[in-house]
Amino acid sequence: xxxxxxxxxxxxxxxxxxxxxxxxxAERRARIEFGSPERFKEECREALGGNLVDTLITDLRFAARxxxxxxxxxxxxxxxxxxxxxxxxxxxxxxxxTLLEPLPYPHPEQLVSLRNDLPGVGAQDVGLSQxxxxxxxxxxxxxxxxxxxxxxxxxxxxxxxxxxxxLIVAPNYFALLGVQPQMGRAFNPEDRSPxxxxxxxxxDALWKRAFGSDPNILGKSVRMDTDLYQIVGVMPAxxxxxGRMAEERNVEIFAATxxxxxxxxDHPPRNRRSMPTAIARLKPELTIAAAxxxxxxxxxxxxxxxxxxxxxxxxxxxxxxxERLIGNVRQSLILLFAAVGLVLLIACVNxxxxxxxxxxxxxxxxxxxxxxxxxxxxLTRQLLTESLLxxxxxxxxxxxxxxxxxxxxxxxxxxxxxxxNEISISWSVLLFALTASVVSGVLxxxxxxxxxxxxxxxxxxxxxxxxxxxxxxxxxxxxxxxxTEFALSLVLMITAGLLLRSFWDLLNVQLGFTPQNVISVRxxxxxxxxxxxxxxxxxxxxxxxxxxxxHRCAMLSGVEEVAIGDTASIPLDESLRDLKLISExxxxxxxxxxxxxxxxxxxxxxxxxSPNYFHLLAIPLLRGRFFNDSDSDNxxxxxxxxxxxxxxxWPNEDPLGKRFKAAKADAPWITVVGVIANARTQSxxxxxxxxxxxxxxxxxxxxxxxLLRGHLHAAAIADxxxxxxxxxxxxxxxxxxxxxxxxxxxSLAQRRFLMEIVALFALTALLLAxxxxxxxxxFLVSERTHEIGIxxxxxxxxxxxxxxxxxxxxxxxxxxxxxxxxxxxxxxxxIATRLYGVRPADPLTFAxxxxxxxxxxxxxxxxxxxxxxxxxxMVALREA
Amino acid sequence: MSDEAELLPGTLDLLILKAVSLGPLHGYGVLxxxxxxxxxxxxxxxxxxxxxxxxxxxxGLLKAEWDKxxxxxxxxxxxxxxxxxxxxxxxTDWWNRLAAAVATVLAAEPEKA
Numbered sequence: 003x004x005x006x007x008x009x010x011x012x013x014x015x016x017x018x019x020x021x022x023x024x025x026x027x028a029e030r031r032a033r034i035e036f037g038s039p040e041r042f043k044e045e046c047r048e049a050l051g052g053n054l055v056d057t058l059i060t061d062l063r064f065a066a067r068x069x070x071x072x073x074x075x076x077x078x079x080x081x082x083x084x085x086x087x088x089x090x091x092x093x094x095x096x097x098x099x100t101l102l103e104p105l106p107y108p109h110p111e112q113l114v115s116l117r118n119d120l121p122g123v124g125a126q127d128v129g130l131s132q133x134x135x136x137x138x139x140x141x142x143x144x145x146x147x148x149x150x151x152x153x154x155x156x157x158x159x160x161x162x163x164x165x166x167x168x169l170i171v172a173p174n175y176f177a178l179l180g181v182q183p184q185m186g187r188a189f190n191p192e193d194r195s196p197x198x199x200x201x202x203x204x205x206d207a208l209w210k211r212a213f214g215s216d217p218n219i220l221g222k223s224v225r226m227d228t229d230l231y232q233i234v235g236v237m238p239a240x241x242x243x244x245g246r247m248a249e250e251r252n253v254e255i256f257a258a259t260x261x262x263x264x265x266x267x268d269h270p271p272r273n274r275r276s277m278p279t280a281i282a283r284l285k286p287e288l289t290i291a292a293a294x295x296x297x298x299x300x301x302x303x304x305x306x307x308x309x310x311x312x313x314x315x316x317x318x319x320x321x322x323x324x325e326r327l328i329g330n331v332r333q334s335l336i337l338l339f340a341a342v343g344l345v346l347l348i349a350c351v352n353x354x355x356x357x358x359x360x361x362x363x364x365x366x367x368x369x370x371x372x373x374x375x376x377x378x379x380x381l382t383r384q385l386l387t388e389s390l391l392x393x394x395x396x397x398x399x400x401x402x403x404x405x406x407x408x409x410x411x412x413x414x415x416x417x418x419x420x421x422x423n424e425i426s427i428s429w430s431v432l433l434f435a436l437t438a439s440v441v442s443g444v445l446x447x448x449x450x451x452x453x454x455x456x457x458x459x460x461x462x463x464x465x466x467x468x469x470x471x472x473x474x475x476x477x478x479x480x481x482x483x484x485x486t487e488f489a490l491s492l493v494l495m496i497t498a499g500l501l502l503r504s505f506w507d508l509l510n511v512q513l514g515f516t517p518q519n520v521i522s523v524r525x526x527x528x529x530x531x532x533x534x535x536x537x538x539x540x541x542x543x544x545x546x547x548x549x550x551x552x553h554r555c556a557m558l559s560g561v562e563e564v565a566i567g568d569t570a571s572i573p574l575d576e577s578l579r580d581l582k583l584i585s586e587x588x589x590x591x592x593x594x595x596x597x598x599x600x601x602x603x604x605x606x607x608x609x610x611x612s613p614n615y616f617h618l619l620a621i622p623l624l625r626g627r628f629f630n631d632s633d634s635d636n637x638x639x640x641x642x643x644x645x646x647x648x649x650x651x652w653p654n655e656d657p658l659g660k661r662f663k664a665a666k667a668d669a670p671w672i673t674v675v676g677v678i679a680n681a682r683t684q685s686x687x688x689x690x691x692x693x694x695x696x697x698x699x700x701x702x703x704x705x706x707x708x709l710l711r712g713h714l715h716a717a718a719i720a721d722x723x724x725x726x727x728x729x730x731x732x733x734x735x736x737x738x739x740x741x742x743x744x745x746x747x748x749s750l751a752q753r754r755f756l757m758e759i760v761a762l763f764a765l766t767a768l769l770l771a772x773x774x775x776x777x778x779x780x781f782l783v784s785e786r787t788h789e790i791g792i793x794x795x796x797x798x799x800x801x802x803x804x805x806x807x808x809x810x811x812x813x814x815x816x817x818x819x820x821x822x823x824x825x826x827x828x829x830x831x832x833i834a835t836r837l838y839g840v841r842p843a844d845p846l847t848f849a850x851x852x853x854x855x856x857x858x859x860x861x862x863x864x865x866x867x868x869x870x871x872x873x874x875x876m877v878a879l880r881e882a
Numbered sequence: 883m884s885d886e887a888e889l890l891p892g893t894l895d896l897l898i899l900k901a902v903s904l905g906p907l908h909g910y911g912v913l914x915x916x917x918x919x920x921x922x923x924x925x926x927x928x929x930x931x932x933x934x935x936x937x938x939x940x941x942g943l944l945k946a947e948w949d950k951x952x953x954x955x956x957x958x959x960x961x962x963x964x965x966x967x968x969x970x971x972x973x974t975d976w977w978n979r980l981a982a983a984v985a986t987v988l989a990a991e992p993e994k995a
Binding site for chain 2: 005006007009010013014035036037
């Protein structure tokens with residue numbers, strides 16, 4: 003087209019030149035005669051029609067010009083959208099990494115986790131025994147089954163004994179996951195040799211950290227708990243073991259065993275469920291449902307075959323591995339995503355409102371363009387292009403912000419949040435942001451665009467001096483938008499309010515123990531595979547070490563009191579709770595003279611502690627006595643129980659002197675010697691979990707927590723304690739000094755994260771809604787200036803004008819509030835499980851939030867309302 | 883430019899079709915030919931020619947082809963299609979009828995009482 007027009011002009015110039023005019027003048031005239039090429043080009047494009055790209059480019063160019071012309075509006079709109087898109091995309095990137103992406107192993111859909119339940123006693127997830135594992139492996143349902151056993155171990159040989167994260171698995175573990183080492187080999191999946199196979203596979207991180215990326219690492223030996231293992235493989239850097247927490251994912255050493263033979267039993271009994279968890283890969287042709295059906299048949303026939311081993315029934319539940327890893331996080335994330343979606347929606351409504359307000363000042367422009375022949379569809383398209391340009395700009399700003407804030411945002415996410423994949427701004431995240439931008443652009447552009455098509459030409463053009471046109475309908479739409487905005491943000495505020503109250507209540511709960519000025523430091527005694535070389539094999543061998551350690555730590559400056567327990571005794575410590583360390587935490591037992599099939603669960607939390615543990619934490623004794631120094635390996639076993647335990651196992655009886663024992667054939671009887679008050683040492687949210695405390699001097703423990711009370715500094719005391727521990731045994735690692743207050747607050751990390759983010763969103767929503775109502779009321783006031791002028795001139799009191807405007811604003815706010823409250827009643831039920839101490843329909847929260855809202859709305863309306871009362875009737879009337 | 887006759891709406895298309903029917907022309911040529919046939923009475927606003935040409939091409943009445951011009955430059959030549967020829971015929975008939983009717987009206991003498 004360009005060329006054709008140029009050809010024309012040149013030709014014309016030539017002709018003119020021939021008629022005797024000099025060249026330059028001829029060219030000038032030719033151009034003048036032709037007229038504006040731009041204008042004709044536009045018309046040509048129009049005439050060609052159907053050329054969407056061309057029109058789009060024109061529209062875009064025009065839209066850009068319009069946006070540049072009103073920078074204030076553009077900046078506010080783009081920032082609002084950037085906020086919405088940025089926040090939504092941030093949450094989406096977490097959702098994507100956790101919920102949407104598949105597990106990073108081949109054929110992840112075949113991977114399942116096995117959960118073993120004993121329905122007779124209502125016990126869930128009790129673990130697997132070695133014969134059961136063998137049965138499952140042979141069942142034909144699974145390609146592979148591997149128990150997994152998370153453990154800590156002492157890696158010695160380097161400058162400091164180090165605690166390493168160890169995962170004990172079946173030899174088929176890597177074949178099951180379908181992953182290969184980057185160097186060397188994995189275990190032989192067919193290996194059935196007894197005991198622990200003296201080979202290990204190490205993680206890339208450990209290879210780099212402890213062995214300086216030694217290229218000749220294969221075949222070298224490491225010593226764990228005095229046992230020698232040969233390194234046969236190094237996993238790739240991107241390999242993470244499937245796990246819920248960072249501790250589990252970042253396993254450093256993998257060891258394999260078939261779970262029989264020393265140090266385990268040569269013939270492990272069927273009812274000793276010592277393998278805490280197991281994962282499996284289904285046969286490729288089986289669905290989970292089909293596999294579950296066959297599995298149910300298998301467990302029924304095994305129960306018939308070994309009735310003595312299954313007095314309480316047996317049920318193996320297949321759970322998709324991903325479900326197991328995600329756990330209850332799905333709900334939190336969906337809640338967050340919904341919340342951020344609301345924020346985006348509110349941002350859209352706000353921008354729609356801005357556009358509508360601007361549309362009223364552009365009414366004449368639209369009318370003129372229509373009068374000049376622009377079709378309605380053309381105008382609508384133009385306006386939609388404008389809003390799309392706005393939303394894309396906003397989206398880009400949002401993503402740019404995300405890139406900048408990425409590291410910071412990832413750090414906000416608590417470690418407890420399972421991450422199947424690294425959270426990152428991936429293509430799918432970018433695609434999501436783009437889609438969100440386009441959808442929101444259409445969403446907020448639609449109302450003003452459709453209205454532009456419905457302009458009454460005559461009316462619009464006649465309104466000479468006034469900026470507003472078609473205001474009736476527009477005002478109605480804007481009122482509707484503000485009500486929506488209010489309702490949405492009220493829902494968010496109430497959700498946030500409920501979470502905040504739950505959190506507050508949890509923070510202020512009566513703990514039942516005193517965490518102030520207590521620091522815990524950990525150490526771990528070795529567990530050699532050969533019991534004969536174990537210096538701490540029996541409690542009687544360990545007790546002198548513990549007594550001496552307590553004695554030495556008590557001498558440290560600043561320390562007032564010391565107690566030692568197993569790591570399960572650290573109150574509210576969640577770092578390892580889900581990992582089910584061997585021989586810790588859950589305790590299966592039978593009560594003397596009582597049928598095991600009673601209606602009580604026979605598994606409770608237990609920990610082993612030294613006598614002054616209770617004094618150190620200020621947990622009071624209710625009846626009987628504490629442990630004392632006369633209790634030892636040679637005296638009858640004793641236990642303390644908490645009140646909840648007494649009530650649920652010996653209701654209306656005196657628990658003192660009652661006996662129970664571990665659910666093992668050769669376990670000794672344990673006598674209850676005292677009852678202590680309930681303390682929330684296991685869960686902040688639950689006050690009455692039954693608990694058993696055993697005497698550390700009688701039971702011993704490998705993973706020890708040294709609790710110190712006094713005015714101490716965590717880092718300094720860790721060094722001092724390490725010195726004392728290693729002066730007794732230089733091979734012992736010391737780690738993890740943490741104040742109990744930190745531990746308690748860490749146990750709230752996920753709740754805090756959820757609450758903070760939702761609260762942040764709610765505040766944003768409130769701000770946007772406030773701006774929205776302010777805008778609408780200001781608009782109404784400016785529209786009614788004339789009317790207000792007349793009223794004032796006729797003698798209306800300024801107060802009544804104020805009233806008039808405020809009433810209008812409040813009516814909007816009230817309608818929004820009512821709708822919002824109703825919606826919140828429905829929504830809050832979905833977060834019931836996230837709440838503590840408040841009902842989902844907590845009247846106090848609802849009322850408080852509603853009042854706060856109305857107050858904010860009132861303030862937002864008051865400013866324009868006051869402006870209305872300042873109207874000078876003379877000016878107002880003259881202007882009209 | 884006062885001696886130039888202003889075109890009646892709708893006649894530009896007809897003139898273009900007629901001009902092109904005498905042989906393929908480029909845009910400037912169309913302009914020249916109309917001027918030439920009409921004895922410089924009918925002058926067309928130069929820029930407005932092109933939207934009309936584009937419109938006729940889109941309607942399938944003209945077809946356009948790039949070719950060498952007489953002074954060896956590339957130019958777009960317009961040619962009448964079969965549909966265009968038919969349309970030209972219809973429009974010519976319509977114009978003649980209209981012109982005749984208008985002429986009859988204008989020729990009418992006041993009736994004698």
